[in-house]
Amino acid sequence: MQIDEFDIEAIRSGQPPLNPQFLTAMTLGSELWLERFQEYYLANYIASGGSKIKVLVGSAGSGKTHLIHCIRQNAKTLNYETVYLSARDYDDYRLNNLPGLYRAIVQQIDKEKIVRGLCCSVAKQLGYATDKYDGTTLFLHLLIDDTKLPRNEAIKKIERAASEVFGDVDFGSSFTAFAYRIIDNHMIKGNEKDVDLALKWLSGHKLERYEKKDLLLFEQLQRVNARYWLNSLIRLLKIAGMTGLVVAIDDLEVMTERSQETGKFIYSPNAIKDVCELFRQLIDDAELLNNFLLILAGRREIIEDEKRGFVSYDALWMRLQTGLVQKKFNRLADMVDMDAHVEVNGQNFPDRVQTQLRQLLIEMGVQLQYHGFPDDLSQHSNLRKRVMEVGTMIPKGV
Numbered sequence: 001m002q003i004d005e006f007d008i009e010a011i012r013s014g015q016p017p018l019n020p021q022f023l024t025a026m027t028l029g030s031e032l033w034l035e036r037f038q039e040y041y042l043a044n045y046i047a048s049g050g051s052k053i054k055v056l057v058g059s060a061g062s063g064k065t066h067l068i069h070c071i072r073q074n075a076k077t078l079n080y081e082t083v084y085l086s087a088r089d090y091d092d093y094r095l096n097n098l099p100g101l102y103r104a105i106v107q108q109i110d111k112e113k114i115v116r117g118l119c120c121s122v123a124k125q126l127g128y129a130t131d132k133y134d135g136t137t138l139f140l141h142l143l144i145d146d147t148k149l150p151r152n153e154a155i156k157k158i159e160r161a162a163s164e165v166f167g168d169v170d171f172g173s174s175f176t177a178f179a180y181r182i183i184d185n186h187m188i189k190g191n192e193k194d195v196d197l198a199l200k201w202l203s204g205h206k207l208e209r210y211e212k213k214d215l216l217l218f219e220q221l222q223r224v225n226a227r228y229w230l231n232s233l234i235r236l237l238k239i240a241g242m243t244g245l246v247v248a249i250d251d252l253e254v255m256t257e258r259s260q261e262t263g264k265f266i267y268s269p270n271a272i273k274d275v276c277e278l279f280r281q282l283i284d285d286a287e288l289l290n291n292f293l294l295i296l297a298g299r300r301e302i303i304e305d306e307k308r309g310f311v312s313y314d315a316l317w318m319r320l321q322t323g324l325v326q327k328k329f330n331r332l333a334d335m336v337d338m339d340a341h342v343e344v345n346g347q348n349f350p351d352r353v354q355t356q357l358r359q360l361l362i363e364m365g366v367q368l369q370y371h372g373f374p375d376d377l378s379q380h381s382n383l384r385k386r387v388m389e390v391g392t393m394i395p396k397g398v
Contacts, residue, residue, distance in 0.1 A: 001025070003364055011357070012391030014384035016066040020073045026357050027070055029345040033331045034067060038074045041293060047078065047243050051289040053282060055320065056297040058338025061381030064297045067338070068248045071295065075246040080293075081237050082246045083108045087254045087275075087298070090266065095249065096274030098226035098281060103204040105247060106233065111199045117240025118179055119187050125161040139187040155188055169239060171232035174219040178202060179236065181215050202236075204229070227285050234291055244291025252298030256308040267308070276313035283319045303335075342383060354386035361394065368393040 007017035017023050027034070041052055056064045072082040083105050087095060094100035116135030123133045126143070133139060143154045162183045166176055181198045185191040197211050204221035212218050221229055234245050255267045255275065267275070282294055302309045303320075311317045320335060329340035342349055361368060370393055377385045 001360075001364060003361070003366065008391070008394055011387060011394070014061060014380060014388045014391070016069045020076075022360065023066075023069055023073060025360050026353070027066070028353055028356055029341075029349065030070070032329075032344060033336070033341060034070055034074075036331060037071065042071075042075055042078055042080070042246075046080075046246075046291055046293050049290045051286045051292040051294075053279075053286055053294045053296065053334070055335040056295065056338055057300055057303055057335060058341070059381060060299055061384030062338035062342055063383060064338050065250055068250060068295055068297055072246060072248060075243075075293075079241070079243045080246045081109050081113075081242050081244070083248070085247070085249045086251045087249060088251045090254070095278065096271055097223060097278060098230070099204060099221050099223060101278060102221060102226055102230055102233070105230075105245070106203045109237075109245075111202065113242075114202075114236060114240045115182055115186055115195060115199070117242065118182050118236075120241065121165050121239055122158065122161045122183055122187065125165055126157065135186075138190045158183065158188055165239065169235055171235045172228065174217060175229075175232040175236060177216045179239070181217070202233075227281070227288070230292075231289050234289065238291060244293070246293045246295070248295040248297065250297045252296060253301045255298075256301040256305045265308070269308075272308055273313060276310060276316040279310075280313070280316040280319060283316075300339075350383040350386040353383065354390055357387060357390045358393075361390065366394060369395055 001019070001021045003017075003019065003022060007019050007022055010017045017026070041050075046052060056067065058064050068084065072084060075082050085095070085104055085108075095104065119135035119139065120130055120133065123135070123139055124130075128139075128142075133142060139158065140151070140154055143149070143158065144151060147154065147157075149157065162180060166179045169176070178198055178201065182195060185194040185198070194215060197207065198215055198217065201207055201215065201217045206220060207215070207217060219225070237245055252275075255272050257266055258264060259266050279296065286292075286294075303311060306312060310320060329337060329344040346352075358368060368390070373389050373392055377388055380388065
């Protein structure tokens with residue numbers, strides 16, 4: 001296991017490291033919630049077709065982002081497609097409606113993996129395992145060489161296999177057309193330009209009129225069909241060999257904050273209503289989605305601020321009240337109290353995390369040097385402060 005400058009910078013700022021092995025190794029107390037979450041939801045409930053929405057609430061530095069990245073890492077080991085979004089990146093994407101969320105999700109997912117997965121599923125129907133065809137190259141020539149079939153017969157054979165794979169999938173004519181366009185252009189013709197155009201359509205972007213006609217992709221992403229598109233996307237991921245989709249939206253407390261530059265609220269009242277309505281829709285539609293996990297996370301303001309938090313939007317708050325944060329940590333609740341999670345780990349939990357982190361760095365050959373800790377660390381939580389203290393001991397240039 002190695003550490004790079006990005007992981008060091010993360011530690012110095014009290015954030016979770018990017019290295020998945022490092023992240024797992026420094027995580028303590030996972031038996032209290034994280035392991036059960038992985039076993040019950042990721043390995044079983046979501047993988048079997050269920051869907052769930054979880055809310056992580058806690059003070060700054062209580063471990064929300066760290067646990068989100070642990071969940072994502074665990075999900076990746078189970079072959080989920082995972083997406084991490086921060087509500088602070090408001091200029092990069094809009095989380096105030098479902099089409100905006102859909103586009104933000106597809107922007108992060110591995111679209112080339114979808115192409116390879118769809119092609120491998122069709123090739124598997126023809127008896128080709130991934131060790132013989134991995135979906136990265138033209139398949140037609142391989143089939144002709146193996147079967148000695150005429151070109152036209154080989155093409156028909158691939159098309160029949162595609163029909164068997166996609167025929168019974170309930171994701172409508174548009175996504176069915178997309179899947180066929182991928183097979184036709186990637187496996188048969190080798191026309192990667194049209195593959196890219198099809199992926200552009202999948203991402204929710206508009207195509208030119210002639211492009212729509214050539215690809216037979218006429219439907220456009222809109223508010224009225226966005227949930228259907230999201231559900232179809234997840235089913236597409238399933239056909240491509242993935243277990244499901246995990247989406248995490250972090251830093252939701254930004255809805256209650258003012259800009260340091262202008263002093264104005266970052267999110268307008270209308271933007272807050274739109275975001276809350278989006279989450280309300282996702283909660284109501286959860287039973288209609290399959291193999292989908294959504295994690296919402298933010299500081300306590302998102303449930304305590306009566307004017308700008310979730311409580312300000314009755315339609316959403318009514319659906320969340322059953323999961324209200326309790327004083328005692330409840331690992332079964334849909335609204336998880338991260339402050340109670342830290343507390344139930346014991347008073348010495350921050351010190352144990354610091355000891356574990358120091359030991360890991362020493363084992364990686366990092367020579368920690370104590371120079372005294374900056375006074376400004378006192379503004380942080382005890383848990384984050386202990387992590388940042390170790391960061392200040394890492395020599396420059398490591």
